[in-house]
């Protein structure tokens with residue numbers, strides 16, 4: 001229903017664009033010069049207002065009314081829940097518990113699905129699943145808390161039933177509530193859709209009748225467009241801000257749990273945060289990220305060893321040596337290389353390169369593990385080649401032809417010109433391309449997960465298994481450890497990595513900017 | 521700019537070639553094609569030593585193209601093709617066993633837009649001598665750099681800041697730096713493609729003065745849009761039109777008593 005209303009609003013906006021425009025034309029009486037704004041601006045003004053009013057109303061009303069219905073349903077439960085009481089023995093058992101896990105343990109003796117209880121142990125368990133076992137559970141005011149838990153559960157179940165999802169439990173009360181919710185929901189949708197459509201229609205009429213010769217529709221719609229653009233920009237900015245703030249917040253919470261032993265994180269050499277996961281805590285001794293950082297930088301270094309010379313020389317070849325025909329063919333090929341998903345590089349590394357390196361190593365008597373920093377680094381380097389080469393190609397091409405001519409005119413050969421004039425002139429740009437490449441390598445995950453292994457070894461040997469910051473984040477998040485435990489170190493690693501790549505990008509941008517000033 | 525006014529200005533540097541001047545370069549039946557476009561049509565010309573030769577003509581008539589033939593800079597353009605011969609001291613520079621790179625050390629070039637390398641002033645001038653291995657040690661290089669900058673009449677201006685970037689100089693200084701850079705490889709011929717067209721009048725005057733001084737040691741070919749400038753600095757003038765060398769004679773003759781009607785029309789400002 002709401003979807004239909006939104007569609008109607010769009011149609012209405014298009015229609016009012018046409019009408020507003022033709023009204024403007026007809027009011028100009030054949031001489032468009034009399035209009036302050038061109039007819040299409042009048043149409044745009046009508047359409048933008050109509051669309052914005054309708055859509056904003058749908059969004060705002062949609063969120064508010066849903067909350068209203070849920071609290072209405074909650075009110076319906078007041079009498080019911082108040083009647084039910086935890087049996088005395090149950091209440092007594094809950095005396096002194098601190099969180100939901102404790103509460104469940106304390107209710108061990110009470111039958112799991114006590115029919116006479118309005119809330120049961122099963123329900124508390126379900127609530128625990130939602131909120132997490134260590135969610136606070138006050139012993140004071142126990143009855144009220146249990147009621148609250150129960151109320152939310154019943155409402156959640158009812159909505160689940162109404163929307164065809166699976167509830168934790170089905171009973172008469174829930175079915176009744178679900179029916180009620182369904183009715184109200186339908187009413188709500190009709191109301192919102194109707195209201196929004198009516199408001200849009202009203203807006204369309206009002207704006208339509210504002211169309212007149214002196215009306216400054218162009219300025220008005222420009223302002224409206226600017227406002228809309230601002231909102232979109234704000235969404236992007238606030239999303240970024242939100243992510244960064246939550247990274248910082250979670251990192252601080254984690255360090256707080258670690259008794260602020262920050263140096264254990266930054267300088268510790270032992271990474272095994274989940275070794276005490278049975279006991280449900282993380283020891284500050286186990287969160288040294290140096291092995292991860294070392295692994296990250298070793299792989300990055302190997303990748304750069306591959307990518308920088310090959311990428312740079314490819315760029316030089318393409319910009320100064322290749323004939324137009326070769327260039328027309330080779331540039332798109334390089335760009336395709338850049339378009340291959342990293343996961344493909346990853347299994348390419350794991351299935352072909354890593355075993356190849358192992359076999360090669362064994363044939364000359366080296367002990368190479370089947371997953372190695374070298375394999376991951378080489379493949380990552382190949383992945384980064386097009387990145388380096390296309391950025392370098394751009395900066396090399398940006399070196400003015402007049403400098404090349406000047407050098408050739410003095411009798412320099414092509415190679416001399418490139419070495420002594422073009423590369424030095426393009427150097428800042430090339431450096432920043434390399435730095436951007438490094439920051440990509442540092443953040444790369446898939447290749448390393450598959451080809452470098454997961455062992456947090458602090459080693460200089462590229463033939464051994466290493467792990468990186470990104471891989472450990474993946475391991476923490478996809479592992480079956482409770483989020484409660486693994487989120488802290490994951491966020492902290494994420495934040496640290498973010499700082500590293502941000503710094504690299506910042507430096508690269510500064511260099512690029514300086515370089516631009518040189519030629520403009 | 522009004523060309524009529526310019527033609528009334530007196531012809532400066534004698535306006536005639538030294539009758540004893542030797543022939544330095546000879547073009548014979550030169551044709552240049554850019555793909556299918558025929559840019560230079562059967563041009564033959566003798567360029568004299570220790571003489572300034574000016575190429576004039578309307579835009580697009582092929583002045584730059586022909587100038588670039590003289591040191592084989594057209595080789596760097598993929599679509600350019602050239603027939604005929606051009607001799608330097610009697611040897612065809614388009615001969616198979618002539619290395620264009622070595623040729624360009626003998627026939628230096630200065631471009632329309634000053635194009636100093638983004639290096640220090642010193643390194644700019646030292647660039648040619650270094651790549652050609654003209655010097656054995658730093659002291660010799662210092663000597664070349666100083667003498668080149670002196671001949672380009674800018675030693676006093678820059679001697680205290682040789683280590684500063686050449687790109688930081690003013691436009692006129694940059695162009696003189698480029699001339700010094702070209703001189704440093706000890707060329708025999710110096711080609712200049714509108715060397716003053718990007719400069720203000722004062723800087724232009726300095727460049728013209730410099731060209732006049734350089735004439736004592738080099739054969740100089742200059743492309744110019746300003747007939748006034750051609751009259752002031754050159755002894756020989758070649759008038760190009762639509763890829764054809766219409767008239768080539770002593771500058772004084774071209775500007776006072778041209779043979780061809782097209783030359784007459786051009787220098788009196790009737791077209792171009």
Ligand SMILES: Nc1ncnc2c1ncn2[C@@H]1O[C@H](COP(=O)(O)OP(=O)(O)O)[C@@H](O)[C@H]1O
Nearest residue numbers: 554559578579580581582583584585586597599
């Ligand atoms: N690199 C090039 N590729 C193709 N055509 C060119 C190129 N350079 C010059 N031309 C053409 O050759 C003709 C002569 O150009 P040019 O020598 O630059 O003239 P001028 O220097 O007398 O103004 C022009 O028609 C121009 O369009």
Ligand SMILES: [Mg+2]
Nearest residue numbers: 583584585713
């Ligand atoms: Mg030209």
